[in-house]
Amino acid sequence: MASAARVDLDGNPIKAMTICMIGAxxxxxxxLCEKLMAETPHKVLAVDVYNDKIKHLLEPASLxxxxxxxxxxxxxKNDSRLEGLIKMADLTINLAAICTPADxxxxxxxxIYSNFIDALPVVKYCSENNKRLxxxxxxxxxxxxxxxxxxxDSPMRQDPAYFILKEDASPCxxxxxxxxxxxxxxxxxxxxRLVYAEGAENGLExxxxxxxxxxxxxxxxxxxxxxxxxxxxRVLACFSNNLLxxxxxxxxxxxxxxxxxVYIKDAIEAVLLMIENPARANGHIFNVGNPNNEVTVRQLAxxxxxxxxxxxxxxxxxxPTIDVSSKEFYGEGYxxxxxRIPDMTIINTQLxxxxxxxLWDLLESTLTYQHRTYAEAIKQAISKPIASS
Numbered sequence: 001m002a003s004a005a006r007v008d009l010d011g012n013p014i015k016a017m018t019i020c021m022i023g024a025x026x027x028x029x030x031x032l033c034e035k036l037m038a039e040t041p042h043k044v045l046a047v048d049v050y051n052d053k054i055k056h057l058l059e060p061a062s063l064x065x066x067x068x069x070x071x072x073x074x075x076x077k078n079d080s081r082l083e084g085l086i087k088m089a090d091l092t093i094n095l096a097a098i099c100t101p102a103d104x105x106x107x108x109x110x111x112i113y114s115n116f117i118d119a120l121p122v123v124k125y126c127s128e129n130n131k132r133l134x135x136x137x138x139x140x141x142x143x144x145x146x147x148x149x150x151x152x153d154s155p156m157r158q159d160p161a162y163f164i165l166k167e168d169a170s171p172c173x174x175x176x177x178x179x180x181x182x183x184x185x186x187x188x189x190x191x192x193r194l195v196y197a198e199g200a201e202n203g204l205e206x207x208x209x210x211x212x213x214x215x216x217x218x219x220x221x222x223x224x225x226x227x228x229x230x231x232x233x234r235v236l237a238c239f240s241n242n243l244l245x246x247x248x249x250x251x252x253x254x255x256x257x258x259x260x261x262v263y264i265k266d267a268i269e270a271v272l273l274m275i276e277n278p279a280r281a282n283g284h285i286f287n288v289g290n291p292n293n294e295v296t297v298r299q300l301a302x303x304x305x306x307x308x309x310x311x312x313x314x315x316x317x318x319x320p321t322i323d324v325s326s327k328e329f330y331g332e333g334y335x336x337x338x339x340r341i342p343d344m345t346i347i348n349t350q351l352x353x354x355x356x357x358x359l360w361d362l363l364e365s366t367l368t369y370q371h372r373t374y375a376e377a378i379k380q381a382i383s384k385p386i387a388s389s
Contacts, residue, residue, distance in 0.1 A: 006040070008277045009352065016041040019275070020085045022076060022122060023095030025050045027219045028136070028211075031268050032093070033057055037065040040272070044069045045085050047076070048096075052226075053218050077118050086125040091275065093134045094122050097188075100220065100234055101181065105333035108183035115187035123191070127198045132205040132282070134274055137192050139165065139212040139289065139340050140185040143173040148338040166343040167210065167285040180333035192285070199283060207274050207281045212289025212342045216264030216362065217369035225377050232330075235259075239301055240370045243308040244378045248322045252329045255298030255321070258339040262290035263362035266355040273351040280350045287342035290355035293362075294341060307363045312371050 006014045019036070023029050025048030033054050036042050046054060051071050057063070058071055076082055076096055086092050098107070098114040119135075126133040147162035156162055164170075172189055174182040198204035220237035221227025222244065232238065242249045270288045274281040295303065298321070305320045326334040347353050357365075 006276075009273070009280060010277075014040075014276050016043070017090040017275075018043045018045065018088060020045045020047060020089035020092045021095065022047045022082075022092065023097070023136075024048050024071075025053055026095055027053070027216075028214065028264070028268075028271075029095050030054050030057075030218055031216070031264050032095075032271055033069060035268050035272055037063075037069060040276075042068070042275075045089055046071045047074050047082070047085060049073060049075050076122065077113075082121065083125045083129075086122070086131055087129050089131065091132045091134065092122065092126050093136070093271075093275075094119060095136050096122075097136070099138065099184070100232065101184075101330065101334075104182070104184040105180040106331045108180040108333075111183045112187045115184060116191050119191045120194070123195055123198055123204070126206075127202050127204045130203075130205075132278060133195065134207045134209065134271070134281075135191070135195050136209050136211065137188050137285075138185065139210050139287070139342065140337070141172050141189045141192060141210065142170055142337070142340070143182065143185055144175070144337050145339050146171070146173070149173075163339050164291075164341050164343045165287065167287055167346055170343075175335040178333060179335035181330070181335045205278065205282045207283075208285040209271065209274070210285060210287050210342075211262075211267065212287060212340055213259050213261045214264050214267045214288070215261050216366050217373075219264070219366075222370075222374050222378070224381060225374055235297060235300065236366065239304050240367065240374075243304065243312075243367070244370065244374050245382065246314075246317065248317060248319055249301040249305065250324045250329060251298055251301060251321050252324060252326050253336075254323050255296055255301060257336050258294055258296050258341075259300070260289050260291055260294045260341055261300070261359055261362065262288065262293065262355050263357035263365070266290070266357050270347060270351065270353045273353055277351060284346060284350060286347045286350075287344065288347065288353075289340075289342035289344075290357075290359075291341050291344060292355070293359040294339075295359065303359065304363055304367065307360065308367050308371070311364065311368045312375065 024046035030053035142165045145163040147157045195206050199206050215236045220233030222241050223231045239249050305316045309316050
């Protein structure tokens with residue numbers, strides 16, 4: 001049980017609070033719930049349509065935190081109970097969103113509704129009831145870097161001023177309207193602007209989080225095992241699925257995009273600091289990522305192939321990757337940002353947070369989990385059609 005003597009960054013005792021967590025059953029929510037149950041006295045009203053990823057926290061009743069987490073099966077689109085839960089809580093954390101790139105250009109309406117329209121009541125209820133809000137946005141709000149518009153051979157492309165992304169200075173540069181992939185980033189930017197305006201005009205206490213590729217166990221789903229067979233999850237789960245099935249990893253447009261990856265457990269430390277240090281976190285937008293873990297998507301594929309061989313004991317394929325076009329993989333209207341490197345000044349100054357885990361270590365931990373959780377189920381799924389024929 002958490003000790004009563006816990007203090008915040010300014011040495012003040014941390015009071016136990018009730019947190020309404022919307023999207024608690026997802027990847028980030030499940031890790032945050034674990035952290036809150038294991039290390040704090042806070043109570044969680046866990047709101048989601050699914051609870052598979054937090055079932056281990058809800059049962060049995062003998063768990064040390066029994067009674068501190070309650071699951072409420074609510075779809076925030078159309079449920080009047082939501083305002084009551086927000087009123088009961090000291091803090092609302094909104095994690096709910098469609099956030100798989102394969103959906104942005106194939107389901108742009110759902111993407112815009114999920115990330116903007118459905119979030120409106122949450123912001124409204126927090127503002128009207130004077131409740132603090134931690135709203136999860138995305139690093140995608142930055143769009144493309146200024147550097148990506150410079151000539152390919154321009155030395156200015158190497159200048160950090162043209163590609164490091166700063167919360168309070170970088171512009172948000174999206175593709176043209178027919179590039180529907182930007183529907184997600186645009187909806188997320190608009191809700192950020194609304195939250196910020198509620199803070200400026202109506203005194204809403206808010207923190208906005210911009211995650212930079214948080215990865216780890218329980219991320220997304222493995223198609224055909226615990227998600228739809230035709231589903232396309234984000235890159236980590238896509239590559240994991242290929243590795244588990246012994247298939248080449250598909251590199252969209254050669255895997256030239258560059259990304260930074262941060263371990264979910266490091267990122268959750270940052271969120272806990274925001275929860276427990278409102279005086280330092282309110283009114284701020286925080287990049288949460290690991291600038292030291294930058295690779296191209298091709299390099300990520302190569303590293304994951306090597307790590308998976310180590311954890312599974314299976315040799316890598318002769319041809320471990322294949323190139324596919326973005327149109328073939330994602331459909332019409334796809335576009336992408338070139339680089340995503342977070343500036344860490346604000347989170348470092350306000351909360352003293354730095355990520356710790358190297359890319360190799362976080363991939364080893366994650367792929368060990370993926371292999372342990374899915375390898376047997378995939379073997380059975382692959383062998384079934386042969387057995388039935």
